[in-house]
Amino acid sequence: MKVIKIGGGCLKDGQAANLIVELIAKRGKGDIFVLSAFYGVTDILISGIERALESEENIALIINTLRTRHNHIIKKLIQEDIPKKQLSKSLGDVYKKLERYYYGINFTREATPRMQDMIATFGERISAIVLAKTLVTRGVDSSFVLPEELGIISDGKFTDASVVMDKTRKNLGVWMARHYGPQKILFVPGFYGVSEEGDITTFGRGGSDYSAAVVAAAAGASVLEIWKDTQGFMTADPDNIPQCKLIPELTYEEAAELAYTGAGILHPRTVEPVRKEGINIAIKNTYDPDALGSLITQTGITTPTIVKSVSYTRDVAVLKIHASGVGARHGILSQITERLAADGINIKSVVTSQTCISLLLSRKDIEKGHKSIQEIEPSPYRKSTVICDVALVSIVGEGLHQNRGIAAKCFTAVSNANVNIEMISFGTSNAALYFLVQERSLDRTIQALHSIFFDG
Ligand code: ASP
Ligand code: MG
Numbered sequence: 001m002k003v004i005k006i007g008g009g010c011l012k013d014g015q016a017a018n019l020i021v022e023l024i025a026k027r028g029k030g031d032i033f034v035l036s037a038f039y040g041v042t043d044i045l046i047s048g049i050e051r052a053l054e055s056e057e058n059i060a061l062i063i064n065t066l067r068t069r070h071n072h073i074i075k076k077l078i079q080e081d082i083p084k085k086q087l088s089k090s091l092g093d094v095y096k097k098l099e100r101y102y103y104g105i106n107f108t109r110e111a112t113p114r115m116q117d118m119i120a121t122f123g124e125r126i127s128a129i130v131l132a133k134t135l136v137t138r139g140v141d142s143s144f145v146l147p148e149e150l151g152i153i154s155d156g157k158f159t160d161a162s163v164v165m166d167k168t169r170k171n172l173g174v175w176m177a178r179h180y181g182p183q184k185i186l187f188v189p190g191f192y193g194v195s196e197e198g199d200i201t202t203f204g205r206g207g208s209d210y211s212a213a214v215v216a217a218a219a220g221a222s223v224l225e226i227w228k229d230t231q232g233f234m235t236a237d238p239d240n241i242p243q244c245k246l247i248p249e250l251t252y253e254e255a256a257e258l259a260y261t262g263a264g265i266l267h268p269r270t271v272e273p274v275r276k277e278g279i280n281i282a283i284k285n286t287y288d289p290d291a292l293g294s295l296i297t298q299t300g301i302t303t304p305t306i307v308k309s310v311s312y313t314r315d316v317a318v319l320k321i322h323a324s325g326v327g328a329r330h331g332i333l334s335q336i337t338e339r340l341a342a343d344g345i346n347i348k349s350v351v352t353s354q355t356c357i358s359l360l361l362s363r364k365d366i367e368k369g370h371k372s373i374q375e376i377e378p379s380p381y382r383k384s385t386v387i388c389d390v391a392l393v394s395i396v397g398e399g400l401h402q403n404r405g406i407a408a409k410c411f412t413a414v415s416n417a418n419v420n421i422e423m424i425s426f427g428t429s430n431a432a433l434y435f436l437v438q439e440r441s442l443d444r445t446i447q448a449l450h451s452i453f454f455d456g
Contacts, residue, residue, distance in 0.1 A: 001030055001182075003221040005190065005212030008036035009229040010286050011127060014076025020227070021077060021131065023289060025140050030182040032219060034190045034212035035131065037123020038073060041066065042191075042205070045098075045119050049111045052102040059102045063095050070126060077130065083137040090129055098122050113158035117192070118200045124189030124208065132187050142185035148194040150175050152214060156195030160204045163193055163214045165273065172218040188215060209267035213281075217273035224274050224281045226266065232283035232294030233258060233265055236310045236450045240443060244450065247308050248292060251300035251398045253431040254308055255281065260348075261311040261394045261432075271296070300398060306406055307397040310449045312442060316348065316392040317366035318423070319359040321373065323381035326357055332380045333357060336373055343372040348392075349434070351425050357381075358423060360436075363388065390422055391442040395449060398431045407433060409452060417441075417448035 011017050017038070024033060037045075048062040070091065078084050101119050105111045128144040135142035151171025154161035180186070190208020195201055203210045209226060216224040233255065236244040250258070252275045259266040265283060274281060281296040326332060333350070336357065340347060345368060349360040361369050370386050400406045410433065414421060422436040437445050 001032065001180075001219065001221055002223050002225055003032045003034060003212055003216035003219060004028065004225040004227055005034045005209055006036060006227045006286075007208070007229070008039045008042070008123075010227055011036065011073075012039040012229075014073045016229075017073050017131075018076050020286060021134050021138070023227075023286060024131070024185060025135060025138060027289075028185045030184065032186045032188060032215055032221070033131075034188050034208055034215055035124055035127045036190055036208045038070065038127050038130075041069065041123035041126070042120060044069075045122055046116070048102060049105060049116055049119060052105045053109065053111060056103070056106050059099060059106065062102065063099050066098075066122075066126075067091075067095060070130065074130060077134040078137050080137060083133060087130065087133045090133075091126060094122065094126060094129070114199055117158045117202045120202050121189065121192045121200055124191045128187045128189040132185075135185060140185060141181070141183055142187065144187035144189070145175070145179070146189060147192055147211070148198075148200070150188065150215075152193035152211070154193035154195050154201045154203075156197060156199055156201055158199070158201050161193060161195070161201035162203070162269070163210075163273070164196075165214070165217065167196075168193070168214060169218040172215070176219060203269070204267070206267040209270040210273075213270045213273040216279050217277045220277070221279055224279055226270075226281060226283050227286050228265070228283060229286060230265070231285050231288070231291065233263060233309065235308065235454050236446060237263070237312070240446045241310075241450045243455075245454065247294055249301045250294060250296050250308060251431065252296060252298060253429065254300065254396050254398050255296045257394065257396045257429055257432040258309055258311055261313050261392065261396070261434075263309070263311050265294075302399060303397070305397070305453050306400050306403050307395050307453045309396045310393070310446055310453065311396060312391055312393045312446060314391045314439060314442070315362050315364075316360050316390060316436070317363045318387040318390060318436070319361055319366060319369050319373070320385045320387065321357040321359070321381045322355060322383040322385070323357075324355055326352055326354055328354070335376060335380050339372055339376055340369055343368065345369045345372065349425060351423055360392065387422075389439045390436045391439045392434060392436055393442070393445055393449070394432050394434045395453070396432045400433060401430055410449060413448045413452040414445055417444045419445050419448070 051058040132144040153164045153167040190211035192202045233247040256271040259268040283294040351358045419441040425434040
């Protein structure tokens, strides 16, 4: 049995959804499909929270926008009157429930994390109902089950939950023993789980990849397929490098590194659950379903240049903490990181020297992060500064540390492109080398690197 994740990009409109439904009917018997919301729906749901706080009148507008968007899609998927009416009745109940949550927010003047997460999951709840009903209407045996019914148990951390794997595996096993059928198609809404206290918690934006990996691991799937509207992992971002190529095979480590540095193909935590079970991940293009795509395995294959991809993210800023003898003093780093953690700020990476600690944060966190460490009393450091106009570049390839000359090749190319390197992090992962450049030098850097590793 396969577990297949269908991304929101494949569910852009009625036509795209229809293509997916045909593909599922043809290839999906006995498989479990983990779904994203229809394209753009999660954004509407989340922005609706602010709008509901602003004014009660906005609530009807939000619900209307959602209803219209889904109706457009349904019109393309189902023509028959009776099933269309049945579907619109079940969705009517869902909208009513959602409406109540928005009214709750408006009434209490407060959007608690619990409420925000609950609301955010409605896109996935709806897409599962719609696709299952469409297939049934076309004579295919299919149904959906909610994560809270399956028992996908989370640690309860709102907006960024992780799954408690052993409990989830047990629950899923029990459910499957009762309900699974090799001729059936089963849909599961992605993006969220339920805590042991019964709270609905999401896995962060893009989290249905992670949901699918969890289900694949818990169900012992033969493979995890991620269906997308793109080919797979590429040697660079096609927006910067039009001649970039598909990477046919990657290791778990390489895929995880590329997920973190913003290739946008996978949610960063997708690799975790399947890696432990040795389940491969196949990225498949729904517009070319027989193409090979990218395959992620334990061993991957190494290419002669070792380097598989050049990647970057602009979502980075540096918090520099200056203090003499950082490397020889106890506790500074822990004081700072504990403080940031307490304020809910994620640290992407840390580089330290004897006189300075540099923390890489997301840009959205940098102001808050800076304030938060300024409040530590007594201050354990001399001075703190913030740098924003940088980008993080990475070259990714398993074994690049063991192979002589790759770093030299990389930095020579960057220097020949007249780019100054701001900071380097080398050696933490076996599959990546990171450095910071000025944001305005980013394009030049990526071009120089791609050309030295892939055009030669
Ligand atoms: N629908 C959610 C989001 O847009 C989760 C997902 O699509 O993976 O972030
Ligand atoms: Mg996604």
